[in-house]
Amino acid sequence: MNLNDIAIAIENMEYVYQxxxxxxxxxxxxxxxxxxxxxxxxxNGAGKTTLLKNILGLLIPxxxxxxxxxxxxxxxxxxxxxxxxxxxxxxxxxxxxxxxxVEEIAFGPRNxxxxxxxxxxxxxxxxxxxxxxxxRDSFPPALPKGDxxxxxxxxxxxxxxxxxxxxxPTTGQDYKGCHQIMQIARxxxxxxxxxxxxxxxxxxxxxxxxxxIALCQGEILLDDATDVVFSQPTILLQTQVTPPQITQLAxxxxxxxxxxxxxxxxxxxxxxxxxxxxxRERLKKA
Ligand SMILES: Nc1ncnc2c1ncn2[C@@H]1O[C@H](COP(=O)(O)OP(=O)(O)OP(=O)(O)O)[C@@H](O)[C@H]1O
Ligand SMILES: [Mg+2]
Numbered sequence: 489m490n491l492n493d494i495a496i497a498i499e500n501m502e503y504v505y506q507x508x509x510x511x512x513x514x515x516x517x518x519x520x521x522x523x524x525x526x527x528x529x530x531x532n533g534a535g536k537t538t539l540l541k542n543i544l545g546l547l548i549p550x551x552x553x554x555x556x557x558x559x560x561x562x563x564x565x566x567x568x569x570x571x572x573x574x575x576x577x578x579x580x581x582x583x584x585x586x587x588x589x590v591e592e593i594a595f596g597p598r599n600x601x602x603x604x605x606x607x608x609x610x611x612x613x614x615x616x617x618x619x620x621x622x623x624r625d626s627f628p629p630a631l632p633k634g635d636x637x638x639x640x641x642x643x644x645x646x647x648x649x650x651x652x653x654x655x656x657p658t659t660g661q662d663y664k665g666c667h668q669i670m671q672i673a674r675x676x677x678x679x680x681x682x683x684x685x686x687x688x689x690x691x692x693x694x695x696x697x698x699x700x701i702a703l704c705q706g707e708i709l710l711d712d713a714t715d716v717v718f719s720q721p722t723i724l725l726q727t728q729v730t731p732p733q734i735t736q737l738a739x740x741x742x743x744x745x746x747x748x749x750x751x752x753x754x755x756x757x758x759x760x761x762x763x764x765x766x767x768r769e770r771l772k773k774a
Pocket of ligand 2: 537538578
């Protein structure tokens with residue numbers, strides 16, 4: 489593996505919250521290649537947010553280390569890192585401070601010292617991607633929760649970061665909003681960006697990510713291709729995760745039907761079922 493292809497490398501990392509000595513994550517070792525789309529799952533308190541905050545440099549590992557694009561998070565400031573790593577925190581309200589949506593989105597690019605033309609272009613692109621046009625002059629804190637999250641996402645997109653880290657970005661979103669956000673992430677992934685998303689929506693993990701890391705009580709329980717992770721329901725139960733219903737159905741169907749056992753989406757299971765039904769129909773007629 490070429491070291492230049494690694495976006496995030498975590499080496500035997502542990503984080504302990506003081507003063508009560510809460511060991512939130514421990515023994516964490518993994519790396520994420522540039523351009524991967526990774527889901528992080530696990531029950532409440534499993535350590536997902538703590539892990540992300542360590543990657544962002546908002547927290548510094550108690551032991552072990554984290555390299556982002558080859559640089560130890562101890563050696564850069566959070567502000568320096570923010571130009572490469574965009575993040576949406578679990579509570580996006582902590583990230584809102586401007587008077588209007590446009591000003592909120594323009595803040596990052598302006599801070600990067602870009603020209604007014606470039607700032608304008610990036611703001612318009614971010615507004616269009618997040619479909620926030622009707623709110624451009626609104627006061628961000630006054631928007632509904634789902635739209636507040638979108639404003640934060642837009643302000644991160646305007647920085648055009650190489651790595652995008654989202655901590656439960658779909659909380660408070662309706663069905664359409666969830667998919668809009670995941671589609672934005674997919675669009676960036678297709679442009680080669682690295683995406684890390686924490687969510688409790690297993691259907692979103694299965695539909696959008698390529699790889700899934702399941703955390704359990706601060707440790708890695710599973711780290712594999714998403715279909716491989718979801719085909720281990722008994723292990724996932726240790727961290728209170730159940731695979732999407734479609735995956736459960738695929739696994740429950742009799743083997744002799746010769747259908748995919750690790751289906752992640754309705755299409756992945758539905759298409760072969762339709763195909764086999766049509767084939768049976770054809771044979772009946774023949
Ligand atoms: N500021 C803090 N001080 C002390 N302990 C903390 C702090 N923040 C989190 N913890 C503890 O660290 C552990 C991991 O918490 P973390 O927030 O990382 O979990 P999580 O997987 O993000 O959970 P959730 O799904 O609820 O967001 C939990 O036991 C939690 O109580
Ligand atoms: Mg969390």
